[in-house]
Amino acid sequence: MTESKRVIVSPKSAPVENNWWVHMILVTVFMIAVIPVLWVVMTAFMTKTQTQVMPPEIFFKPSFNAFGVIVRQFGMLTFMAHSIIIAVASTFFSVTIGTFCAYALARFSFPGKEDVSFWILTNRMMPAVAVILPIFMIFQTFGLLDTFVGIIFLYTAMQLPFVVWMLKGYFEDIPREFEEVALVDGDTWLGAFRKVVLPLMRPSITAASIFVLILSWNEYAFALFLTGTNTRTLPPSVVTFTVSTEVSFDLLGAAAVIIAGPILLFVVFVQKQFVRGLSMGMVR
Amino acid sequence: MKTIVGIQHRSFFPWLLMGPTLAILLAVGLFPFGYSLYLASTNIVLSKPYLPRVFMGLQQYQDLVTDPDFLNSLKITATFTISAVFVEFWAGLGLALLFKRTIVGKSVYRLGILIPMVIPPVVVGLIWKYLLYPHSGLVTYFTTQVAAIFGLPPVPFLSSPQTALATLIFVDVWQWTPFMFLILHAGLSSLPNEPYEAADIDGASRFRVFRTITLPLLKQSILIALIIRTMDAFRTYDTIAILTQGGPGNATQTFNVWLTNLGFIAFDASRAAALSLIMFVIILVMSFVFIQIFTKTDPLLER
Amino acid sequence: MPVKFTRRQATMLLSSAVIAAPYIARAKSAAQAKLEGATVNMLAVQFAHHNHLWDQIPEFTKEYGIKVNIEFAPFDQTREKTLLEMSKKTGRFDLFTTDVMWLAEYASAGYLEPVAKYVKNKDLTTEDFDVNDFVPRIYSGTGVYNDTLYNIPFDAGSxxxxxxxxxxxxxxxxxxxxxxxxxxxxxxxxxxxxxxxxxxxxxxxxxxxxxxxxxxxxxxxxxxxxxxxxxxxxxxxxxxxxxxxxxxxxxxxxxxxxxxxxxxxxxxxxxxxxxxxxxxxxxxxxxxxxxxxxxxxxxxxxxxxxxxxxxxxHPIGPYGRLDPFFGSWGLSISTDSRQKEAAWTFIQWATGRKAMEQSGLKGGGLVRHSQYQNKDIQAAMKWNADLYPLMLKFADPDERIRIPEWGEFSNEILGLYGNKAWLNEMTPEQALEAMEKSFTKLLKKGGYYAKGAKNPKQNWRDLSYYDRAPADWT
Structure with missing residues (x-):
């Protein structure tokens, strides 16, 4: 598909490079979004006393003490390894499994389709706090408490409705003729799916994966109750080690860097694909 | 010769594709739902296994609905959800429209805007707790300075029942406007060009183009963004728990905070289960209405 | 008169001396030796001042051959997590850290193992545990509910x-x-x-x-x-x-x-x-x-x-009464633990003289006479050592009354209406009325007013109950 400059800009909004008010709005929004995070990142390099000094010191001698504490004393890197395993695996499974389901819902018409589709969505509606007890009991029965299998399975289930609902729309937008041509050429359904549909869907699937990865990486409530020392992920660890009766903001800063850093870097690299994938399917 | 129509006739095929998803969701979703129904019909307090079990029928639901906390939480949850989603939607749409222009440094802006949504909600709660901390909070410090210039007292961000909810809404907006922006931005950048060209020929005004072309074409994106955000805003817990714990008084006690208090402070599993089912029904109805509104008015989306 | 050894005796003596050399402080009993290689799991609250005790665990492992695996929980979620594990009887944790204000709740539900039998067991309890070195009110105040000992203190304060x-x-x-x-x-x-x-x-x-x-x-x-x-x-x-x-x-x-x-x-x-x-x-x-x-x-x-x-x-009130606030944390064994003896071995070591002295020096809680009387602790942690008279004489372990409902009462009733009074949403009179009404409802739900109800003892009316010598609890 070729994109001309005119496609991006609607005719009425003429391309204005030097529109100062647009930049003013964007700079403001940018600062509101970034400064809080930047400030907390800075506190990671402060001593505990410095984190409380107002007016803020912008220039100070960085200390790596907080990182030392959370890495050496609290073993945050182990939790990070757990987080990586759990987030990546649950993303892989939920996207793989959900893709087929989304395809089926988009491509075929069968009785009860709308109901199934809505029922899938309802699985996202129970508040986490409400299902912790029954899920805990299931895990206990099957010996899944504090195991990777258990929490990965749960996150997969948790993300499926999102994956299905998101990808469904994109599948619907791929003309069905594309596949039929391949089928005419003698391919099996799977062959046609792999050769024709998947390449077209790749950007959207990537975008869905990124979303799911972020959500799994950030999940707190289930992780707190269902993981233990063998599988504990970062979010409950951050709360455990930075919030006691008081919050240690230097430790919080360091923990925030460790928990959000990798995923932020990741987003920097995949930003383009992310947005492209999201907009992809909507091309009619 | 196979055609997709041919495959379609084998009615088991879509079920085969959906099988794994449905199986997993049934495994994880059905038992909790059924168990909650059971819990809500009795009087189990987890920390008091010695209390005699009684069949309660619908008593738990009735007790909840007649509890003064119920109306309070309903009001707070509704205010929180509606205002947060409303602001997020318009702010996200506005930003997305700005991004339709050719702007120098677009991807840097976009990256910055996306940052809040990537950070774990618990950490967002802690970040804002820090920024709003008495004396040492960055926001507290500067707003106090500014307020002092006008002879005003410091802003009671989290400590007054009148303002705490607004602060929580702001934090939600801060975190989730990027999500709205992202979905709508993606939707906007994939709109077909032809209708705009036609409008150009007709000489339609910019507002009319937006109302009659952009909005209807964006419907699919808007639906997804609104449903997901509404569902999640309704269930927001992490940030509220860290910033106010439902206080001051019970001024920010949303359903989810109340639910947690019932479930994990009173350990009243039955009452909590009943409340969670009520919440479930509310979300269910809300989502259903959304979907109806969006699909009924747009024949394009009825497939 | 010179003592004569046979060669065999001499070898035995010599070799046992070599083996015992690293363990001079404590000779291991046969029962303790059997526990070697075990791993006990503990669910603990994350407090900086408790870490002074947990930091010494490598020494415990070296001495007894028992590994300790700690899962930390944030303070706000400690009770939630503990009660969920307990009530579902997972048996994943052998040990819990128990705040005195939760003891009644855990114990009355039958989630905690009575431990007096271990205290008395000479095979499992070393001299270092020295039970009568505990300050009586701290020991019984932290551990006793309904005349039974469940919880051994390692941290106390006010x-x-x-x-x-x-x-x-x-x-x-x-x-x-x-x-x-x-x-x-x-x-x-x-x-x-x-x-x-x-x-x-x-x-x-x-x-x-x-x-x-x-x-x-x-x-x-x-x-x-x-x-x-x-x-x-x-x-x-x-x-x-x-x-x-x-x-x-x-x-x-x-x-x-x-x-x-x-x-x-x-x-x-x-x-x-x-x-x-x-x-x-x-x-x-x-x-x-x-x-x-x-x-x-x-x-x-x-x-x-x-x-x-x-x-x-806290200030002395208008009628001359001094507040007797008492707070403490103890170690308790889960009834669902499959290795209670190993768990106890850890408790008697962690709350023993040596480990407590070390942690007390760095700011950990004081629970023993020997800690309060330790000159170094007195110098380094004056504010902790100063509590000795309180702990000896007038601390009231039941100031937060010993009922299973305390957690809910404190947070959802005292806290809610107190906060509303502070915010001027209620007058003090209204707040107290509201507390009274809600608390009555809570007690009623707990079965306190039912016929033949077995309500907890109100031991705060006679604090000498908590002055019993620690060794006397059975």
Whole structure:
């Protein structure tokens, strides 16, 4: 598909490079979004006393003490390894499994389709706090408490409705003729799916994966109750080690860097694909 | 010769594709739902296994609905959800429209805007707790300075029942406007060009183009963004728990905070289960209405 | 007369001396040797001052060959997580850290293993445990519910108030000592009033009106304000009728609310963190504290306020009564544990003389006579050692009354309505009425008024109950 400059800009909004008010709005929004995070990142390099000094010191001698504490004393890197395993695996499974389901819902018409589709969505509606007890009991029965299998399975289930609902729309937008041509050429359904549909869907699937990865990486409530020392992920660890009766903001800063850093870097690299994938399917 | 129509006739095929998803969701979703129904019909307090079990029928639901906390939480949850989603939607749409222009440094802006949504909600709660901390909070410090210039007292961000909810809404907006922006931005950048060209020929005004072309074409994106955000805003817990714990008084006690208090402070599993089912029904109805509104008015989306 | 050994005897003696060399402090019994190689799991609250004890665990493992695997929980979720594991009987944890205010709840539900039998078991308990070295009230107060011992203390403290010594002296206010009897509610009020200096951005006092914390902000005052004839009726009378809305409690609440004039603006949702932070930055002349947190919060190296505070008890009430607040943490064994003996081996080591001495020196809790009498601890952790008279004589382990409902009562009833009174959403009278009504409802739900109800003992009416020698609990 070729994109001309005119496609991006609607005719009425003429391309204005030097529109100062647009930049003013964007700079403001940018600062509101970034400064809080930047400030907390800075506190990671402060001593505990410095984190409380107002007016803020912008220039100070960085200390790596907080990182030392959370890495050496609290073993945050182990939790990070757990987080990586759990987030990546649950993303892989939920996207793989959900893709087929989304395809089926988009491509075929069968009785009860709308109901199934809505029922899938309802699985996202129970508040986490409400299902912790029954899920805990299931895990206990099957010996899944504090195991990777258990929490990965749960996150997969948790993300499926999102994956299905998101990808469904994109599948619907791929003309069905594309596949039929391949089928005419003698391919099996799977062959046609792999050769024709998947390449077209790749950007959207990537975008869905990124979303799911972020959500799994950030999940707190289930992780707190269902993981233990063998599988504990970062979010409950951050709360455990930075919030006691008081919050240690230097430790919080360091923990925030460790928990959000990798995923932020990741987003920097995949930003383009992310947005492209999201907009992809909507091309009619 | 196979055609997709041919495959379609084998009615088991879509079920085969959906099988794994449905199986997993049934495994994880059905038992909790059924168990909650059971819990809500009795009087189990987890920390008091010695209390005699009684069949309660619908008593738990009735007790909840007649509890003064119920109306309070309903009001707070509704205010929180509606205002947060409303602001997020318009702010996200506005930003997305700005991004339709050719702007120098677009991807840097976009990256910055996306940052809040990537950070774990618990950490967002802690970040804002820090920024709003008495004396040492960055926001507290500067707003106090500014307020002092006008002879005003410091802003009671989290400590007054009148303002705490607004602060929580702001934090939600801060975190989730990027999500709205992202979905709508993606939707906007994939709109077909032809209708705009036609409008150009007709000489339609910019507002009319937006109302009659952009909005209807964006419907699919808007639906997804609104449903997901509404569902999640309704269930927001992490940030509220860290910033106010439902206080001051019970001024920010949303359903989810109340639910947690019932479930994990009173350990009243039955009452909590009943409340969670009520919440479930509310979300269910809300989502259903959304979907109806969006699909009924747009024949394009009825497939 | 020279002793003659056969060669065999000599070899045996020699080799056992070699084997025993690393364990000179404690010879392992056969029962303990059998436990070697075990791993016990513990669910523990994450507190900085507890880490001084956990940091020594490698020595325990070296000595007994038992590994200890700790899962930490944030304080706010410790009870939630513990009760969920307990009530579902997962058996994943052999050990729990139990706050004294949760003991009744855990024990009455049958989730904790009675431990007196282990204390008495000479094969599993070393001399280092030295049970009668525990301060009796701390030992029984932390561990006993319904005449049964469940929980061995490793951390004890009290709430109090800290004030800036330097500022008091500058204003010519006499700085009292903890428990010297001069720190009355009028003295404290006057000091706060004198030190309050809003122009300099200094509040006279900072406290924690947030809902969560009323269990330890208000109870010290309720206790101090009782008249001799109402002592023991702070929350309920002998027949479990709720007596919160009493004139004494009203006076105490009103006094507390009168401090609002001198506290920082916008403190309606302040918790302990905000209190600590405000005081650390010298933005308040006084504040509330829990003694175990002092070492890390105010006296850590590099703190600008280090050494500038006087640590006092809550003020003496109008009828001369001193608040007997008692807080503590203990180690308890889960009834679902499959390795209770290994778990006990850890408890008797962790709460033993040696480990406790080491942790006490660094700011860990004090529970033993030998700790309180240790000159080094007295010098390094004065604010902890100063509690000795309280712990010996008048601490009331039941100040937060020993009922399974305390957790819910403290947070959802005391805290909620107390906070509303602080915010002026309710008058003090309305708040106490609301507390009384809700608490009655809660007790009713708990079956306290049913016919033939077996209600907990009200041991706070005769504190000598907790003075029994630690070895005597069976």
């Amino acid at each position: 709430v109090g108030v800290e004030f800036r010594k330097d500022w008091m002296q500058a204003k010519g206010i006499a700085v009292p000592e903890r428990f010297d009897g001069k720190w009355t509610h009028t003295a404290m009020y006057d000091a706060i009033k004198a030190l309050h200096d809003p122009d300099k951005g200094v509040a006279g006092y900072v406290t924690q009106p947030q809902k969560w914390f009323w269990g330890w902000t208000l109870t010290p005052l309720l206790y101090a304000w009782q008249r001799p004839e109402t002592i023991g009726n702070e929350f309920v009378d002998r027949d479990w009728n709720v007596t919160i809305a009493s004139p004494e409690n009203l006076a105490a609440l009103k006094w507390y609310l009168s401090l609002r004039e001198f506290t920082p603006r916008n403190d309606g949702n302040f918790g302990y963190g905000e209190v600590v932070s405000t005081y650390q930055q010298s933005k308040a002349a006084g504040g509330i504290h829990y003694t175990s947190f002092i070492a890390d919060a105010f006296e850590a190296d590099g703190m600008p306020i280090k050494g500038r505070s006087a640590y006092l008890h």
